Amino acid sequence: MAMADKKVEVFAAIIIGCVGVFFVFGMPFFVGGIISELGLSQSQANLVSSAEIAGMALSSMLGFFWIQRYEWKTIAYFGITVIILGNFISSIGFSEEPSFSLLVMVRFLTGLFGHGVCFSLGVAAIGRTNNPDKNFAYSIAAQVIMGSLTALLVPMAMSKYGISGMTIPAIFLALIGLFFVKYLFVNNPSETNDGQAQDGSKIIFLPLIGLLIMVVWQMGVGPFFNNLVPYGIGNGISSDAIGIALFISTAMSIIGPISASMLIDKVDRSHAIFGALTVQILIILSFTGEITWIGFMLRAICFQVAWNFVGPFLMGMIAAVDRSGNYSVMIPASQLGGISIGHAVIASLLNSGNPSLINYYSGSFIALSILIYFILFLNRSE
Secondary structure (H helix, E strand, C coil), rough: CCECHHHHHHHHHHHHHHHHHHHHHHHHHHHHHHHHHCCCCHHHHHHHHHHHCCCCCCCHHHHHCCCCCCHHHHHHHHHEEEHHHHHHHHCCCCCCCCCCCHHHHHHHHHHHHHHHHHHHHHHHHHHHCCCCHHHHHHHHHHHHHHHHHHHHHHHHHHHHHHHHHHHHHHHHHHHHHHHHHHHHCCCHHHHHHHEEEEEEHHHHHHHHHHHHHHHHHHHHHHHHHCCCHHHHHHHHCCHHHHHHHHHHHHHHHHHHHHHHHHHHCCCCCCHHHHHHHHHHHHHHHCCCCCCHHHHHHHHHHHHHHHHHHHHHHHHHHHCCCCCCCCHHHHHHHHHHHHHHHHHHHHHHHHCCCCCCCCHHHHHHHHHHHHHHHHHHHHHHCC
16 A cells, blocks of 8 residues: 655655765765864775765665565664764764774764665655655755755864764754654555565566666766766866855756656656656766856756756656565665766776766766666556
8 A cells, every 4th residue: 555645754754864865965074074083094084985875775775675574663763863873973982093994884884774774764655655756856855955055064064063063963863853753654564565466577577677777877977977076177167166066056956856846747757757868968968178167067057957857757667666665765775886886987987098988978878777768667667
């Protein structure tokens, strides 16, 4: 049985998801903070970051096994408790004698049992609603607002309070999440599992293809976006100017999910996916040659708007063929995994000495995600 779209239940799922994903938005600032405050090298700081992201991805993958075995409110309380403890330890436990290996372990466990659990649970809960596309759009809009506020406020907090300027807001947000857990959708594992008995091959195949599409798409868009800074610097744009452009583009990208929420009932999902992904390919290919700051900013805005516009449709695509939530809970793993794989491929391309290959690589993988959607997914889901 699908989750009734009660506003308070949807809002609770969005809040729990935001509690989980908050540290991803603030990770660049946390990395800078542990370098300056704890004296870690850039390589060590990036390993700390990778440990947390890896923990979140693993938590999402393991969600297949725990999402229907335990009551979701219990899982949420557990995840939020770990977030509070992990960030509290990170705030006070490494100020005098910083231990790199211990910090890596704390952040990995916080990602695995805390942030990753809450992020995955929020996604799974939204996936169980009657209108997942629209509710995913609301969720992404909330994350855009949170990400913009993080980029605006956390750097100032960290300049005054060190890494506590990142961990204390994470704890505060987790405490807010604690209040909303009681409104979270009450799952019924036995009822959901019984529903899985019918047409088993289709129920397994389509969600897996949907997750594959998500992985391939993120292999293209994630690493490309993360390489915009060196592209701008290569065109003579200062780091400060690039930071301003990306802050503006991130704030403006809320147009994407808001537009999606308004058009979901009026536009066919396949048309929206094809149109938005095609626009992304064209924008990526336009990042060539010399570019002004205005041109850089406008392209970044269009890219992020398209990114956040198509996200709800792709996530809703998976949720629509996954009644149980067993596969929807792995959406964060597919996103983070795709970005990680893409970064590895792009690293090898950069060794060739031709940065423009990034554009063709990213565009090709987005095009491949379109082909997989229309050839393997769409016909079988109808």
